[in-house]
Amino acid sequence: MSINPSRRVAITGIGVITAIGESVPEFRQGLFNGKCGIGPVSLFDTSGFPSQLAAQVKNKNLEACIDIQKFNRVSRCDLLGLIAAKEAFINSGLNLDRCNRDNIGVIMGGGAGGMRSWEKYRRTLWLGKTRPRPSLLLPFASCTLADFIASHYRLTGFRNTISTACSSSSTSIGYGFDLIQTGVHDIVVTGGSEALSELTFAGFNALRVMDPLYCRPFDKNRNGLSLGEGSAIVILEDYERAQDRGATIYAEVLGYAINADAFHMTTPDPDAMGMSTVMAKALKRAGLSTKQVDYINAHGTATKINDDAETRAINRVFGRKKARELAISSTKSMIGHCLGSAGAIEAAATALALYSQIIPPTIHLDEPDPDCNLDYVPNHSRAQEIHFALSNSFAFGGNNTSLVFGRASVDI
Amino acid sequence: MSNIVITGMGVISPMGVGCDTFWKNCRKAESGIRKITSFDTRAFRSNIAGLVEGFNPGQFMPSRIYRRMSRISRMAVAASIEALEDSGIGLDTIDKGRVGVIFGTAYGSSSHVEDFYQSLLNDGPRGAQPFLFPETVPNAPTSHVAMFHGITGPNTTFCQNDISAEIAILYARNLLLQNIVDIVLVGGADELSAMQYACFDTLGALNKVKVKEDEPVKPLPGGGLVLGEGAGVLIMEKREFALERGAEIYGTFTSGVNTGGITSIGHYEINGEQTFRAMSQAIEQADVDSDKVDRGIDLIDVSANFSAELDRMEYIQLKNIFPRHIKELKVTPLKYLMGNFGGAGIIRAASILLALRHQHPLPVLKAEILKGEPYDEMEWEIPSMDKIETALMTTSTFGGGSSSLIFTSN
Numbered sequence: 125m126s127i128n129p130s131r132r133v134a135i136t137g138i139g140v141i142t143a144i145g146e147s148v149p150e151f152r153q154g155l156f157n158g159k160c161g162i163g164p165v166s167l168f169d170t171s172g173f174p175s176q177l178a179a180q181v182k183n184k185n186l187e188a189c190i191d192i193q194k195f196n197r198v199s200r201c202d203l204l205g206l207i208a209a210k211e212a213f214i215n216s217g218l219n220l221d222r223c224n225r226d227n228i229g230v231i232m233g234g235g236a237g238g239m240r241s242w243e244k245y246r247r248t249l250w251l252g253k254t255r256p257r258p259s260l261l262l263p264f265a266s267c268t269l270a271d272f273i274a275s276h277y278r279l280t281g282f283r284n285t286i287s288t289a290c291s292s293s294s295t296s297i298g299y300g301f302d303l304i305q306t307g308v309h310d311i312v313v314t315g316g317s318e319a320l321s322e323l324t325f326a327g328f329n330a331l332r333v334m335d336p337l338y339c340r341p342f343d344k345n346r347n348g349l350s351l352g353e354g355s356a357i358v359i360l361e362d363y364e365r366a367q368d369r370g371a372t373i374y375a376e377v378l379g380y381a382i383n384a385d386a387f388h389m390t391t392p393d394p395d396a397m398g399m400s401t402v403m404a405k406a407l408k409r410a411g412l413s414t415k416q417v418d419y420i421n422a423h424g425t426a427t428k429i430n431d432d433a434e435t436r437a438i439n440r441v442f443g444r445k446k447a448r449e450l451a452i453s454s455t456k457s458m459i460g461h462c463l464g465s466a467g468a469i470e471a472a473a474t475a476l477a478l479y480s481q482i483i484p485p486t487i488h489l490d491e492p493d494p495d496c497n498l499d500y501v502p503n504h505s506r507a508q509e510i511h512f513a514l515s516n517s518f519a520f521g522g523n524n525t526s527l528v529f530g531r532a533s534v535d536i
Numbered sequence: 537m538s539n540i541v542i543t544g545m546g547v548i549s550p551m552g553v554g555c556d557t558f559w560k561n562c563r564k565a566e567s568g569i570r571k572i573t574s575f576d577t578r579a580f581r582s583n584i585a586g587l588v589e590g591f592n593p594g595q596f597m598p599s600r601i602y603r604r605m606s607r608i609s610r611m612a613v614a615a616s617i618e619a620l621e622d623s624g625i626g627l628d629t630i631d632k633g634r635v636g637v638i639f640g641t642a643y644g645s646s647s648h649v650e651d652f653y654q655s656l657l658n659d660g661p662r663g664a665q666p667f668l669f670p671e672t673v674p675n676a677p678t679s680h681v682a683m684f685h686g687i688t689g690p691n692t693t694f695c696q697n698d699i700s701a702e703i704a705i706l707y708a709r710n711l712l713l714q715n716i717v718d719i720v721l722v723g724g725a726d727e728l729s730a731m732q733y734a735c736f737d738t739l740g741a742l743n744k745v746k747v748k749e750d751e752p753v754k755p756l757p758g759g760g761l762v763l764g765e766g767a768g769v770l771i772m773e774k775r776e777f778a779l780e781r782g783a784e785i786y787g788t789f790t791s792g793v794n795t796g797g798i799t800s801i802g803h804y805e806i807n808g809e810q811t812f813r814a815m816s817q818a819i820e821q822a823d824v825d826s827d828k829v830d831r832g833i834d835l836i837d838v839s840a841n842f843s844a845e846l847d848r849m850e851y852i853q854l855k856n857i858f859p860r861h862i863k864e865l866k867v868t869p870l871k872y873l874m875g876n877f878g879g880a881g882i883i884r885a886a887s888i889l890l891a892l893r894h895q896h897p898l899p900v901l902k903a904e905i906l907k908g909e910p911y912d913e914m915e916w917e918i919p920s921m922d923k924i925e926t927a928l929m930t931t932s933t934f935g936g937g938s939s940s941l942i943f944t945s946n
Contacts, residue, residue: 172661197801226813230796234695242735243653250657261735262802265643266674267696271935274796280810283796283937284703287644287695288675295692302710323649326656327669381716384637384682384691389670398688401633409716520670521679523691 133304133377134366134532137216137359138472139208139315142459143179143352146189147211152476154458155484156505161459162338162350167200167240168322175334178320179352179460195272199238199263201355202272204465205317208355209273216359217371218311220277229282229309230274231300233293233316234266235464240321266464269317273357281309287464290423290519291382292316293356294467294527298380300360310362315468317355324463325351331390339426339461341454341486342435342500344493349425352460356468358475373532375475378512379410385522392433398524399437403514406526407441412512414442417450419483419513421474422500424454425461430518435496451508453501457487467517471527474515478531482507538790540712542943543783544623544771545886546615550586550764550874554618558883559890565899565916567873569755569762571747575730582742584753585728586764586875597684604667605680606645608727611767612677613684616721619769620685624783625719627685636690636720637682638708640700642878643732644674644693650731677725677767689717698839698933699794700724701768701881702941706792708772718777724879725767736763739802743842755872758844758908764875768882770889787892790926790942791821797936804934808849811932814940815857822942824926829861835891835898835927837884840869840906841876846932851906853930866900866919881931885943888927892945897921 140147143161144154154161161179170176181204183189189207192198198206213220220228241260248256262268267285274283282303286295293316300312328334328351339350366373383405385398392399407414422434431454439447455473462469477483482505489502515527545555550568552558561568568586577583588611593602596614605613616637620627627635652668659665670676675693682691690711694704701724708720736742743760747753755762778785795814797805805811824832836854840847847869855862870884891898899916925945932938 170661174662226795239649242649246650246653247657258738258740261739264735265695265697265935267935267937268801270696271796271799271801271937275798275800275936278798280796280798280813282703282794283696283699284707284794285695286692287673288678288691288693289673299707299710302714306710306714322656323653323672326661326664327652327666327672329661330664330666330669332666382690382692383633384679384688386632386679386682386686386688388683389676389679401688519675520673521675522682523675523679523693 131305131307132363133301134361134363135358135374135377135475136361136366136371137212138374138475139211139357140469140472141181141204141207142354142469143181144458146183148215155455155473156482158485158487158503158505159458160338160487165320167320173329175329175336177338178350180320181353197259197262199241200319201237201317202263202269204319204355205269206272208357212357212359225278226280227310228279229303229312230270230279231282231284231296231312231314232270233286233296233464233467234269235289235292235318236321236324237266238263238268239323240319243322273313288519288523289521290463290466291517291523291525292464292467294471294517294525295382297358297468297471297527298382298525301377301380304360304362310365312360313357314360315357316465318353318462318464320351320353333427335426338488339457340488341424341426341457342431342493342496343489344491346426346428346431348427350460352462354459354462354469355465356472358468358471375478375532376530378528378530379406380525380527381405381409382525387522389521392430392518394429394433396433396437398522399434399518400440402524402526403437403441406528410528412528414446416512417514418510419477420450420452421470421515422452422454423516423518424456432495435498438498447498451483451501452498453484453486455484467525470515474513474529478510478513478529481510538788539775540709540772540789541775541778542770542772542786542789542889543778544619546618546769547883547886548588548591548611548615549766549883550588553591562887562898565873569753569875580737581744582737583746584762587728588766606648606671608645608725609677609680612723612725613680615723615767615769616681619721619771623771632686633688634718635687636708636711636717637678637687638692638704638720639678639723639725640694640704640879641674641677641725642695642697642700643726644676645671645727646732647727647729648672650729681721696933696937697935698876698878699931699937699939700878702931702939703794705941706794709789709792712772712774719771719773721769722772723767723769724882726765726877726879728763728765733763736761754911755842757842757911758847759842761841761843762875764877764880766883767879768886770882770885785946786889788944790944791818792941793817794939797938799936802934804845804849804932805936808853811938812853812856814938815930818940818942831858833926833928834921834924835888836867837888837927837929838867838869839871839931841871844908847906851903854903862903865903867903868898868900884929888929888943892924892927892943895924897924
């Protein structure tokens with residue numbers, strides 16, 4: 125490859141807000157204790173939908189978490205993202221005044237963005253009783269989070285938002301990795317945010333892919349996904365720079381790949397060619413062999429077809445013997461499917477697994493499915509040595525992303 | 537010197553469907569901004585936009601393919617078909633896993649967002665129409681392009697308002713430089729919808745011009761945005777790969793820089809420091825003869841779109857880049873002719889590449905016009921030039937991002 129192999133990429137800051145924890149310590153605790161965040165939704169009326177539950181962030185006073193005066197007209201999505209960004213910057217220990225801010229990029233992944241604000245505007249208009257506030261329309265574009273973060277922290281490097289539904293924010297981490305590895309930037313703020321919205325809630329219900337109870341990835345009786353919301357912001361940094369300043373390195377990003385199923389808008393290719401290829405290419409880019417991988421944070425949405433196809437892909441890429449030795453888990457069983465931020469939250473979970481040397485469980489897995497015949501770490505986390513891990517995201521439209529992480533300071 | 541070249545293009549634009557018509561209208565500075573007919577504008581303070589007219593998806597693909605697609609996806613797939621044909625690539629003879637499809641769009645199919653939500657409002661939780669939902673994601677056009685051609689390589693979609701297509705070009709370069717792909721279809725697309733128009737109108741961002749049938753359309757310079765729509769696709773590949781397959785080359789993508797300006801939501805960068813930084817770095821990296829008054833740049837394509845904030849900021853920064861030359865400086869604000877949309881960058885790049893290939897300059901206006909001179913004083917002219925070697929394309933968006941790209945003739 126024509127890239128400078130000396131540039132390695134470290135994760136030096138993480139901020140997370142989800143239904144199972146509103147900071148990294150809380151999230152870690154929830155993750156390793158197998159906490160379920162899926163429950164009733166209070167953001168909008170879900171009565172009448174076949175499935176009425178989701179993993180909503182519980183805090184009712186999110187505005188108090190940040191200096192809200194500085195952020196005019198933020199949507200719930202941007203608010204969640206700004207809260208996670210604040211934590212990520214604090215725990216990175218970066219002193220931005222001593223950084224060249226032209227050299228810090230902001231690459232976010234977005235899903236429905238400020239859709240919830242637009243819905244409030246649109247519904248008020250439809251009801252015809254009062255006039256809605258026009259400013260509800262301002263944060264509609266999913267790129268406003270990148271603009272807010274960059275403007276607040278005065279970061280003037282690359283400014284991008286990737287929007288490929290459920291793989292958006294994993295690709296944002298991948299592109300951030302590229303920008304550091306190829307020497308464009310020293311630091312890139314990556315990740316994404318997603319807030320529950322009526323549009324996505326009604327959409328997945330209309331497609332009949334939501335479990336009326338809670339999602340049960342890889343379980344024989346699984347019946348679809350549960351939506352979730354939240355944000356994870358992941359700060360990537362040139363490895364040497366991070367070491368020199370004595371930063372905590374949560375994990376190393378080793379590589380990634382993206383591709384397309386080119387099969388169907390909403391159904392994954394049952395033959396799982398796209399899923400298989402993206403994992404194989406990500407490992408190749410990372411310079412790893414399949415033998416070296418210990419853990420996969422699966423896409424694991426708990427739809428019949430996804431979990432079957434993903435299992436098939438893992439078997440194909442790793443071979444049946446190695447596939448059975450892998451620990452695989454779907455953290456969506458706890459935090460729901462957070463769409464635009466799913467990739468970043470799951471990357472954060474994978475980095476924390478590597479940092480803590482604990483594998484998060486797949487909860488609600490009570491009855492194994494004979495077609496899903498691998499070790500999904502059912503219901504209880506497991507302390508285990510983990511050197512290398514993969515995190516998968518497979519989106520609407522067949523947009524697949526696979527990220528590869530390594531334990532900090534493990535030599536390849 | 538970059539070794540990334542462009543070997544094909546497809547354009548569905550307000551200035552014409554298909555590259556040939558587009559190029560003809562480009563050379564005449566024929567405006568595609570007209571009275572909106574595709575939806576009811578009576579409630580709005582404006583009724584003009586850059587509209588794609590005469591686009592029949594059936595000329596590009598069978599109805600069973602396009603019937604479930606949104607307008608944006610139809611335009612994107614059509615542009616990709618024209619671009620691939622133009623490039624002469626036989627997809628069946630190459631590894632489709634090493635072909636990328638990278639798009640930029642500001643909002644994807646906003647009409648499907650509106651229609652789906654309306655079905656929920658009207659018919660309740662169990663009446664929302666499932667077939668409308670999948671097209672609401674901004675990556676739908678990109679995925680349709682991949683599905684239509686069976687392209688399984690890297691595929692992603694950028695949404696960063698008006699620089700969406702430009703940053704897609706930069707990501708495509710990233711893939712090519714790392715040898716992850718041999719070819720990239722890099723595209724930009726947006727559709728004009730009543731929903732999006734209503735949002736911009738409500739926020740007071742539109743150029744408040746209402747015209748009657750057959751009345752000449754004259755947007756007010758500095759009076760606000762004129763929206764547009766369209767789709768474009770460029771075929772980008774490494775020079776060696778293009779030469780090996782005997783492709784015709786439009787031009788070289790020489791350098792590109794993305795920066796982020798600091799501003800508040802809904803506004804352009806006020807002073808334009810980051811726009812300036814993007815332009816200076818792109819020029820520096822292109823290694824052109826920057827001692828000359830024109831800094832070795834023959835063509836300047838600006839992103840001015842009739843908004844007072846952007847147009848004036850671009851003028852000020854051009855003055856800083858070309859201090860000795862600003863009085864004579866002439867620029868091509870193509871959005872004055874086709875409106876403003878997130879995918880416009882690909883179509884602007886296409887016009888530049890056509891100019892480089894045919895060695896025929898793009899129509900220009902005096903840069904001073906960006907300060908907000910009256911529309912009637914806008915005189916488009918075709919400059920006389922012996923040789924067109926280098927073109928600068930600068931774009932800034934509300935929210936703050938900027939990009940600057942340099943293209944050179946072979």
